[in-house]
Amino acid sequence: MLTSRHGLTLLLALSITVSSGTTAYTWPDPRIDLLESILYQQNGFRQYGLAFGVAPCNNQASTLETGRDDSAEWFRTAYHDMATADVQAGTGGIDASIGFETDRDENKGKAFNESIGFFIGFQSVRSSMADLIALGALFSVGSCSNGEVIIPFRGGRVDVYEAGPSGVPQPQESLDSHTAAFARQGFNVTEMIGLVACGHTIGGVHGENFPEIVPVVNDSNNMASRQDFDESFDNFDNSVATQFVSNSMQNPLAFGHNETTRSDFRIFNADGGELIRKMAESQQLFWDTCTTLLERMLNTVPRDVQLTEVIQPIPVRPKIKHPSGGHPTTGHAKSRRVRDVIPTYTRV
Ligand code: HEM
Ligand SMILES: *[C@@H]1O[C@H](CO)[C@@H](O)[C@H](O)[C@H]1NC(C)=O
Ligand SMILES: *[C@@H]1O[C@H](CO)[C@@H](O)[C@H](O)[C@H]1NC(C)=O
Ligand SMILES: *[C@@H]1O[C@H](CO)[C@@H](O)[C@H](O)[C@H]1NC(C)=O
Ligand SMILES: *[C@@H]1O[C@H](CO)[C@@H](O)[C@H](O)[C@H]1NC(C)=O
Secondary structure (H helix, E strand, C coil): CCCHHHHHHHHHHHHHHCCCCCCCCCCCCCCCHHHHHHHHCCCCCCCCCHHHHHCCCCCCCCCCCCCCCHHHHHHHHHHHHHCCCECCCCECCCCCHHHHCCCCHHHCCCHHHHHHHHHHHHCECCECHHHHHHHHHHHHHHHHCCCCCCCCCECCCCCCCCCCCCCCCCCCCCHHHHHHHHHHHCCCHHHHHHHHHHHCCCCEEECCCCCCCCCCCCCCCCCCCEEECCCCCCCCCCHHHHHHHCCCCCCHHHHCCCHHHCHHHHHHCCCCCHHHHHHHHCHHHHHHHHHHHHHHHHCCCCCCCCCCCECCCCCEEEECCCCCCCCCCCCCCCCCCHHHCCCEEEEC
């Protein structure tokens, strides 16, 4: 099996093979152009490199502590931003409100502040924080699954600048409460089981954040005291399901010492254990279920927000030609004003 180190290469390779999209695209399109570049130009041309934050999957680039990973944190950030959505009312979803909600009990840990701190460098009028949160999750699962879970990306999410209602599920809540929370977010019981299994296949529970669930350890290799959800915390695979079905005792939210916080146990059994068994039996079914559910999760937005078509790589377009002052290797221009653009057609 490929190691996660190869995830990014594969992710980019797959991205390019889907380039024969049929959507008619005309340059310029301010809703799409910059997002397309951030999505597809990691290592080449303008080298946005956002995906390198989570490639390899166990990258710790922006966390100074061992026992934490950006990939798991970016992914969890997207869920916590979405989790306060009310699809009936048409409010909430991925709208970057999480940035104003980090002092809440339901958002414990440094993950949210630090993920947003990383994304700020890419935020602009043409790339909202909400779109970057969605892209972060997309890159994370693409890298951690070695390119098996490629979520089609639509842009156009709109940022809010204040906290929204609370309502992120917490592990000590009852199954009824979780069922109601996921229904509010637009997911039925089967989909709740799938989404939680897809979420809890990378990363783990940190004693630093949840000492009532896992012990705080004194280990310089695990400063945040993480106990992994499954045997491969840095691989987006179905081992969370196989280990659950075989009673391996690894997942702290399924088998932890504290019965009150065994939310994964209650959720995975909510349909009599049927879906988690199927996900354990088939790696492919696990990936397919996650691709579908996570696309819906990332596309949950307030009713008045209109997302773009799925963004495909633009095969050919003008690039900015800058007479002087541009970066010699990256080609970064001094000025991004459109009237400075002298079209020189390049394959990007
Ligand atoms: C009832 C629903 C859920 C509950 C109660 C829950 C609870 C938790 C808890 C307590 C942690 C430990 C966080 C830490 O110690 O830093 C965690 C981690 C995580 N959760 Fe969930 N979660 C739920 C659903 C989801 C969903 C739907 C997703 C994504 C689709 C998700 C993604 C993650 C990820 C990626 C981590 C690992 C974070 C890391 O290692 O830094 N969770 N969850
Ligand atoms: C995140 O940053 C905000 C604003 O700087 C601050 O109010 C909040 O306490 C921080 N939360 C955490 C968990 O660090
Ligand atoms: C949830 O919806 C899916 C369709 O997306 C359906 O296949 C499944 O049976 C539903 N589950 C429940 C419990 O209604
Ligand atoms: C178990 O978790 C609950 C909810 O967080 C907490 O109130 C309780 O103190 C915990 N029990 C133990 C033994 O840690
Ligand atoms: C943690 O471990 C280090 C080295 O093993 C030791 O020097 C230190 O006293 C320990 N700290 C605590 C709080 O146990």
